[in-house]
Amino acid sequence: MRGIFFGSAVAAVSAAAALALVCGACSSSSTDSAAPSDGTNTTSGGPPRATAPSGSIPCTVDKILAEDCRSCHSASxxxxxxxxxxxxxxxxxxxxxxxxxxxxxxxxARVANDASPMPPPPNARLSDADRQTLTSWVSGGAQPSNETCGNTTPPTPFDPSVNCKPDLSIGPASAWSLPAATGEDYVCYGVELKKDSPTHVTGFVPRIDxxxxxxxxxxxxxDSPEPATPKSCSPGGSLQWRMVMAWAPGGKGLELPPEAGFPIKPEGTHWVVQMHYSNAQGLADQKDSSGFDICTSPPRQYEADVLAFGTQKFTIPAGAANWPRECSIKVPSQLAGTHLVAAMPHMHKLGVRMSTIRKPADASAPVDLGTINNWSFDSQAWLPATTTLAANDVITTTCTWTNTTGAPVDYGEKTTEEMCYSFTLYYPKVPNIGGLPVWSWAAPAMLSTCK
Ligand code: HEC
Structure with a gap:
């Protein structure tokens, strides 16, 4: 069976470029020692466990762990x-x-690590004061305390919900069973969307099983259907696909403004869900059928689309550290009046930071169209970027890389090559004139000039 929907068929999006998603920032281990979660010191094989001194975590430290860490580092x-x-x-x-x-x-080290920080993006970094509190406690030998901290704040559960009410759930044809070994797993399944009457997709909420x-x-x-039964993603498979939506814990769902939606193609739309699993604890019997809950509606006034600012023209010199490429495009009259909704900056593994700024033609204040100062390949998500373009505005994207590979790195779709795209969700969709594809999502990035 190809494609699955629970509920009626729906559909889709026209999004942006070819991407490969590989875990760049993860460093989960392959050892099998088990951490005690209950304060006991029973051993079950593996390296001997350290014995904790008696006492408790000082309240200042406990508060930070409660608020910023235990949404993931919970008892299980x-x-x-x-x-x-x-x-x-x-x-x-x-x-x-x-x-x-x-x-x-x-x-x-992990709370200070810009490339692979804790908590991971899109969650906010710890404040300097909180980082200092943790660091000085550790450098003082992690002394136990006798304090009773009272009720610690329970972690705020991640809430990716949106205002629209999802009326369609997409998921795999069958659950995926994870190997019991520790490690990373990329699993893909296809979803076929078709509707008898014209329909727009208006919102996406990740449904984490x-x-x-x-x-x-x-x-x-x-462009073509993929099997609905989950399987390991083929290496480079996502290179032919266009990203529609991405979520990492702490991120939000995506909802379009009330006047815009992604039309479902009359011939049907093919989606692929790519799951990234991390079985860092090496647990057995872990199954998953995560997917997305989708809001649909009768066609709205405007079709939404995705375009990309940035550039395809660069070669990052071998060994270059913090090497910037700044590329600008003057907004053509065809894009005047276009509303921007959200932006998803995209580089590969050598990325350090990225920003896109709109400098209005009327010399009013510049508008941030998506800035990430601590780029992490593994945590890409839509950022709010709300503005309306005018002719002759200048949009400037700056990508900064550190090339640790020992060889020059060019633009390209492989994860060993680099990208500098700021995918931007916008409406109304730029029409194709006379049925000819004169407009491409990548046009703004291809037409930019760089320094
Ligand atoms: C959104 C979920 C999430 C939050 C919030 C989070 N972590 Fe993590 N943490 C992870 C994941 C996933 C891993 C394993 C992959 C990795 O190492 O990046 C991890 C790994 C770690 C490790 C490495 C363990 C090892 O054996 O190498 C440390 C240390 C850590 N976290 C500390 C923290 C601290 C301290 C906080 C709060 C200030 C925090 N984390 C908040 C998800 C989270």
């Missing part, structure tokens, strides 16, 4: 996190990625 860890961060014993347990170290010893192992989820549009 969620979203691919490798261990709980609840008790002092959890913090004194051997780390998964390096059992010669205790969990607490890894904390200062197994919160223990889901690390992130991406929705693509494909």
């Amino acid at each position: 860890p969620q979203f691919g996190a490798s261990m709980p961060l609840i008790t002092l014993a959890d913090l004194y347990a051997p780390a998964k990625s390096d059992p010669s170290k205790k969990v607490y010893e890894l904390i200062p 197994n919160k223990t192992v889901v690390h992130h989820i991406v929705l693509f549009e494909s």
Whole structure:
């Protein structure tokens, strides 16, 4: 069976470029030591467990862990996190990625790590004060405390809901069973969308089935149908697909403004859901059927579409650190009056930071169309970027890379090549004149000039 819907068929989006999503920032381990979550020191094989001193976590530290870490590092860890961060014993347990170290010893480095920070994006970084509190406690030897902290704030559950009411759920034809070994897993399945009457898709909410192992989820549009039964994604498979929606824990759902929607193609639309799993704890019997809940409606006034600012013209010199490429395009009259809704900056693994700015032609204040200062390949998501373009505005995208590969790196679709696209959701869709494809989503990036 090809394509599955629970509910009526629906459909889709026209989005943007070819992308490959590979875990760039993950560093989950392949050791099999188990962290105690209950404060006991029973052993079950693997390296000997460190014995935690008696006492508790100081309240200042506990508060930070409660508010910023336990949404994932809960008693049974969620979203691919490798261990709980609840008790002092959890913090004194051997780390998964390096059992010669205790969990607490890894904390200062990870909260300060711009390439692979904790908490991971799109969650906000810790404040300097909170980072300092954790770091000084660790450098003082992670001393136990006798304080009673009272009720710690329960972590705020991730809420990707949107205002529209989803009326269609997409999911796999069957659940995916994860291997019991620790590690990363990329799994893909196809979804076929077709409607008898004209329909727009107006909102997307990730539906996460197994919160223990889901690390992130991406929705693509494909030119041809893909099997509805989940299977390991073929390497480079997503290169032919266009990204529609991406979510990582802490991210939001995507909803279009009331006057715009993505039309379902009359011949049907092919979607592919790509699941990224992280079974950092090496758990057995983990199954998952995550997908998306979708809002649909009768056609709205405007068709939405995705275009890309940025550039395809660059070669990052070997060994270059923080190497910027700044590319601008003057808004042509065809795009005047276009409303921008959201932006998804996109580079590959060498990216450091990226920003897109609109400088209005009337010299009013510049508008941020999506800036990410700590780029992480593994946590791509839509950012709000609301503005209306006028003719002769200048849109400037700056991509910055650090090339650690020892060879020059060009633009390209492979993950070993680089990209500099700011996918931007907009409406009304630029029409094709006389049925000819004079407009392409990549046109703004292809026509930009760089310095
Ligand atoms: C959105 C979920 C999420 C939040 C919130 C989060 N983490 Fe993590 N954490 C993970 C995942 C997933 C991993 C495993 C993959 C990795 O190492 O990047 C991890 C791994 C770690 C590791 C490495 C463990 C090892 O064995 O190498 C440390 C240390 C860590 N987290 C500390 C923290 C701290 C401290 C906070 C809060 C300030 C925090 N995390 C918040 C998801 C999260």
